Amino acid sequence: MFMGYTKNVLSEIASGKRTAVSRVQVFLQKIREQDGAIGAFIEVYERDALAQAAAVDAKVKAGKKLGILGGLVVSVKNTVAIEGKLFTCGSKMLEHYRAPYTATAIEKIVAQDGIVIGSTNMDEFGCGSDCSNSALKVTKNPLDLNRVPGGSSGGSAAAVAAGFCDVSLSEDTGGSIRCPASFCGVVGLRPTYGLVSRYGVGDLAMSFDQLGPMSRDSLGSALLLSAIAGVDYRDSTTSHSKTANYSENLGEIPATLRVGVPKEFFDGCDDQVEKQVRKAIAALQAKRGVIVEEFSFPMVKFSLPIYYLLVFSEFASAMQKYDGLKYGLKWEDAKDFNEAVSAVRDKAFGKEVKRRILLGAYITMKEFRDAWYTKALKARDALKTDFARVFAKYDVLLGPTMPSAAWKLGEKSHDPLQMYLADVLTVPVNCAGICAGTVPCGETTEKMPVGIQVAGAWNADALVLKVMSALEELVR
Amino acid sequence: MDDATLQRVAQVCRLKLGEKEKAELRVDLNSILSYFSQINEIEEKGRELYYVVDSSSVPRQDVARPSNEAEAIRKGFAKCKDGMMMAPKSL
Numbered sequence: 001m002f003m004g005y006t007k008n009v010l011s012e013i014a015s016g017k018r019t020a021v022s023r024v025q026v027f028l029q030k031i032r033e034q035d036g037a038i039g040a041f042i043e044v045y046e047r048d049a050l051a052q053a054a055a056v057d058a059k060v061k062a063g064k065k066l067g068i069l070g071g072l073v074v075s076v077k078n079t080v081a082i083e084g085k086l087f088t089c090g091s092k093m094l095e096h097y098r099a100p101y102t103a104t105a106i107e108k109i110v111a112q113d114g115i116v117i118g119s120t121n122m123d124e125f126g127c128g129s130d131c132s133n134s135a136l137k138v139t140k141n142p143l144d145l146n147r148v149p150g151g152s153s154g155g156s157a158a159a160v161a162a163g164f165c166d167v168s169l170s171e172d173t174g175g176s177i178r179c180p181a182s183f184c185g186v187v188g189l190r191p192t193y194g195l196v197s198r199y200g201v202g203d204l205a206m207s208f209d210q211l212g213p214m215s216r217d218s219l220g221s222a223l224l225l226s227a228i229a230g231v232d233y234r235d236s237t238t239s240h241s242k243t244a245n246y247s248e249n250l251g252e253i254p255a256t257l258r259v260g261v262p263k264e265f266f267d268g269c270d271d272q273v274e275k276q277v278r279k280a281i282a283a284l285q286a287k288r289g290v291i292v293e294e295f296s297f298p299m300v301k302f303s304l305p306i307y308y309l310l311v312f313s314e315f316a317s318a319m320q321k322y323d324g325l326k327y328g329l330k331w332e333d334a335k336d337f338n339e340a341v342s343a344v345r346d347k348a349f350g351k352e353v354k355r356r357i358l359l360g361a362y363i364t365m366k367e368f369r370d371a372w373y374t375k376a377l378k379a380r381d382a383l384k385t386d387f388a389r390v391f392a393k394y395d396v397l398l399g400p401t402m403p404s405a406a407w408k409l410g411e412k413s414h415d416p417l418q419m420y421l422a423d424v425l426t427v428p429v430n431c432a433g434i435c436a437g438t439v440p441c442g443e444t445t446e447k448m449p450v451g452i453q454v455a456g457a458w459n460a461d462a463l464v465l466k467v468m469s470a471l472e473e474l475v476r
Numbered sequence: 477m478d479d480a481t482l483q484r485v486a487q488v489c490r491l492k493l494g495e496k497e498k499a500e501l502r503v504d505l506n507s508i509l510s511y512f513s514q515i516n517e518i519e520e521k522g523r524e525l526y527y528v529v530d531s532s533s534v535p536r537q538d539v540a541r542p543s544n545e546a547e548a549i550r551k552g553f554a555k556c557k558d559g560m561m562m563a564p565k566s567l
Binding site for chain 1: 485487492493512514516520521555
């Protein structure tokens, strides 16, 4: 647990007690010494990070006020474009590709005096839940190098947990922030859809994808969210709703807080995970004004098929642009256009990516569409409506983030369905587009972290962060 | 999904699959579809929800902004001639 971490860092830099440059140098040294064993980073931006740090120090020396990120060191999941830097999305298709422009979220981080230190490993195009589908390298859980860090943002979570950075900008389509955050014992938040611009972000499934923070404590996530949130003319799905200062009054939950605990969230859950999560819920319930009620939410059990069928469809469409012509792995001479493009795609894509492309194409074909795709679209509407009904009664929902702690390397790599089933607790909120975060709440007898998930209604990100912070305080 | 359907889908997706790969994928795909067929238990009603946000076709302001990315984008082309992207022959 890292209580007070972010506050201390910001205070040290703003007061001049420690320079941003010296902090970056320490991180770089640690990465050099330890990341060989962990494998969090794809690329480290040593020169750029030191230059950004020097700019922060110059501001402090000149007595100027720093931006809200105040010198925090940020790693970035390698699905977010930074001009001139490798943009691999964990795939051989883009292994040597460098982004021609910078994502809005990165521009905002730098504008708020965040220091970008490097890009982190991920499952190929976000397809996976333990980072084993990266085509480029293996990332291990820093807490146990025989275990997975979670996915698809395994590199980001590992970087934060290993102390290679202060916070990480990551991305969550079906749990890709929350799963690795839970497995590595750090904080993570999937914001409400549309809160953060996706301009410059590699897409997995556009109606689900959302950038979000990972950090050592809730304050870190709140500050990073404050920096990156807001409408962007370059992403028409961004929300015009007023964004909050997410770090304001963090930890101060409302005088009356109505907490719902869906019974179905514990179905199939590991006993040790359930024990730690229920302990945390009980601790919150003991606080004055908190009303906790268990209830049944049967529609939640259909979240997994709804999620995956729609993600397969959107993903198949998203992958069409990778044809070896415009960027990435290059086409070679072949009999004709189809042969040339097919050869590149076959060579570049991993097994899971191919599975999802094939499934997405199949279920959207005219003769099969109604049986699968149309059904999933209508079911998504029903689930979204159900969530709205639930949040009319409860302020937040609590439950385990993942049904188990981190599994051993390779344990689920050969069974795609087992991998999908691990997402059962994270995908429901993505289907509805609402927000959810995770904080560590204990550990198993094998000393692996357990995460508790806090879900909130549309645009309730500030409240979710407050509850996350309150839980952090209670379980330390 | 039978062999012929898988072959047709692979062609649509522009994926060149080997025979062994096809056999393995067919097992995986059918197992996944079989599990997700529980979608049929849901009563079909309501609209087809493509987006979780209500807005669509959001216009931007008609303001000219510099865009200097053309050269950077051209640098990514696999094969380029006279500033144009080259593609394999279709006919």
